[in-house]
Amino acid sequence: MIKKIPVAQIRVGMYVSDVNAGWMDHPFLRNSLLLEDQEQVLKIRRAGIREVFIDTAKGLDVDDVPTAQEAARSSQQDLERMAEAPENKAPPPRTSLAEELAKAKGAFNEGARLVRSVMDNARLGRQIEMESVKLAVEKITNSVIRNSNAMFTLRRLQQRDDYTYQHSVGVCAMLAAFAKAMEMDLATIHQVALGGLLHDIGYVRIHAEILAKPGKLTDEEYLHVKSHVVQGSDILHQTAGIPQLAFDIMEHHHERFDGSGYPRGLKGEEISQVGRMAAIVDVYDAITTDRVYHRGVNPGEAMRKLFDWSKYHFDPALFQIFVKSIGIYPVGTLVRLESERLGVVVEQREKNLLQPLVRVIYDAKRQYYLPPQDVDLSRPFGHGGGDRIVTHESPLKWGIDVNRFLS
Template sequence: MIKKVSVGQLRVGMFVHDFNAGWLDHPFALNSMKLAVEEDLRRVFAAGIRELFIDTSRGLDVDAPTREEAAVDTEQQIRQLDQVTPPAERRSALAEELARARNAFGEGTRVIRNVMEDARLGRQLEIESAKSAVEKIAASVLRNGNAMMSLRRLKNVDDYTYLHSVSVCAMLAAFARDVGMDMGDIHDIALGGLLHDIGKARVSAAVLNKTTRLSPEEFTLVKSHVVLGSDLLRQMPGIPPLTFAPLELHHECYDGSGYPRGIKGETIDLVGRMSAIVDVYDAISSERCYHVPLSPAEAIRKLFEWSGHHFDPQLVQRFVRSVGIYPVGTLVRLESERLGVVIEQRESSLLTPVVRVMFDIRHNHYLAPDDVDLSRPLGTGGGDRIVSHESPARWKVDVARFL
């Protein structure tokens, strides 16, 4: 039986089924193993892991919820967020905004690529170009954030570092808007999101792109990107103070287990706590050379599992309201055995978006696209329910066609 346990319940002789740390570089060669000696327990706690899964059929048992019981509890927490406050008014339709969002996303990618190359070679950084790109990204997000969110789902694994930076920039802009920050602060925070990983330009690409477990020395080198990036930007004039928070604090954890400073709780600046959530959400829901992405819904569930330990739980809830459980561009399977692409979030419910239905699973053929509002009953344009997220690659669906 698979059970979810806290690290305080671990004992020598238990078998770890899953360290439940897909975004942490834990110090073990495998993601499952038997805890053989006390040193194994100390290493688990030192890695910042707070909850994990054990297999009681292969090691000692303990009184703890099963994996299924823990999943039900998480699902109930998410459903409590289903009735949400309507988001800020969007001034443009999705179809109208997509072209502008695509241009802004592309410009942001080109700029951060150039900035990181300049940082790698020790050249002067073109911060003004970065500020200009950020303004366009933020403007698109404020007109209709769904357009930018749909683009971040179509990232190329080979350009992960750059595209991750642009995605964090865009999501931080949306998050900052939803917590009530003014336009000037939104621009400064989003600039920090775009530049938050700039220190990686000073870390070996061979280490950053390594597909196997990092050695302790390599892990220390990767963690140094925070300090390297901070040192780099602090040598430059004209960097707004708020811009440093995403860069310097995105790896700090709410329980103090993060780095480089190991600060905890509300000692971590609000923008830093926001940045940690955004950075991890994008990382675990993106395809990388060593990582299969989680669906948006699965990524949200992981944030809830880790909130209270690694993340500010109240801010996790605010973030979920910001991005939605099924973001625009998500391919979903409906109870009617049809596939559809989410094209609009409903103001009244995170779980009942508008879906553009376009494929019949039972008969394996495309349908004439039909927009279904899942918040409405049968006979009034609704009457269906999402049962799962689906992989566009598996069904060979070009999601962009249906946006």
């Protein structure tokens, strides 16, 4: 049985099935491990992790704590209640998803190529060509403003090759959507998105053999990887034309609201507002993406995890706005409907985050694929809708390649 327990209750002999943190927020190569000595216990506590999942079939048990399913159900209900808060104003008009996809694809690919070029130049000690960077950021931002679903769809379709470059574009796009939801002006949105595009540039000074290491990192190697924040700040300080908001994102995106982050261990509002925003976005994009050392989680599951972490690591008020910018069930989430069909979320409905546009693809009861059909859950029966999301599902459990149904 999988249970969720506070870290105060972990002890040697337990099997941690999930350390319940993003990769860069814990010192272990993998998310699961048998606690064989007190030093491992202390490492988890020192990492600022508040709750972990244990497998009682593989290690010691503990009484009077919820199972993973019970904890997940409670969190999901709280998350959905949060999303039900009514909007007082009509959403602004936007271009259709089909119309925006082609423009978004060009902007996304140009952004990824540019990040690669910027990092190559930084590695060689060359200056960053800020005019090209700002132009690419404007294209990404403008696409997000017209219809953010297109850019989010493309991020889901990217493979894990060139992760750093595509992650940078993903964070750029999501920060633009986040800033838009915060009702920032266009010039500020561009500066925030610029910070997102450049936030990981410090990785060019991290030893390549450590980043590609297949085994467990030593404490020294882990500290070296975390130094990418100060290394990136140094690179940006040598570059003319970088706005302060971009510096804040670079320097604060690994700080945590409870003070458990790095490099400075800032707490609460000691962290800049855009830094607190970037922390949420960076973790969301990282945990939903396949990497060599882990499979990305379903976007709907990622939102539930971030909701739990927002009790400690993230600004809860900002997290609520982030949810409104990408949805309770973000693009690419596999969901189970009340009709016992499975579908992939392909577009948000801004007036109701619990009623997105879903591409129905599978009969879960009879276990066979259906001809893809788009169902707008905000509409009644007979008008292209008439169903309801029950929960999100694991694509791995069903053997479904979600990306096949997004393009």
